[in-house]
Amino acid sequence: MNVNEYFDGKVKSIGFETSGQRSSVGVMTPGEYRFDTAAPEKMTVVAGEMVVKLPGNIEWQTFSAGDSFDVPGTSAFDIKVSDSVAYLCDYL
């Protein structure tokens, strides 16, 4: 279990592994972020909401608590956060 900070500490996450699945839970405070992926990821919103532009998309989509979306590996996606949002990220 390791704590990571990104974007000057505006995004923090805790990495863990359960049943052999590598994942992290984290919190993003308000801001606009571009994340690069190595492995493909499944993101699930745990609390709050985020606005996301997925790779190859021109439209922004809103995801709320309980919603999830997949991101291809070796890509990048954009997230806008207007109020803090908690997420689960599964590395696929």
Place this chain on the structure above:
Amino acid sequence: MNVNEYFDGKVKSIGFETSGQRSSVGVMTPGEYRFDTAAPEKMTVVAGEMVVKLPGNIEWQTFSAGDSFDVPGTSAFDIKVSDSVAYLCDYL
């Protein structure tokens, strides 16, 4: 947003507030823990599972991803974790 550690770093959490709701997301590594509550809490399992003995109960109950349970304020509850588990805690 603040990172907290409990039980010699075996439990870590990130506190945040969204839409006026104070919450935290965290990870518990394998172990047995007794948590004291100040405010009442709603706990939701985000990934993995935990075995819980709620205040006043003699039986242990298993909660898996998606399950939640309420804990009264000014009480204590016990959690057993055999593989890492991620949780959301809402302070009610």
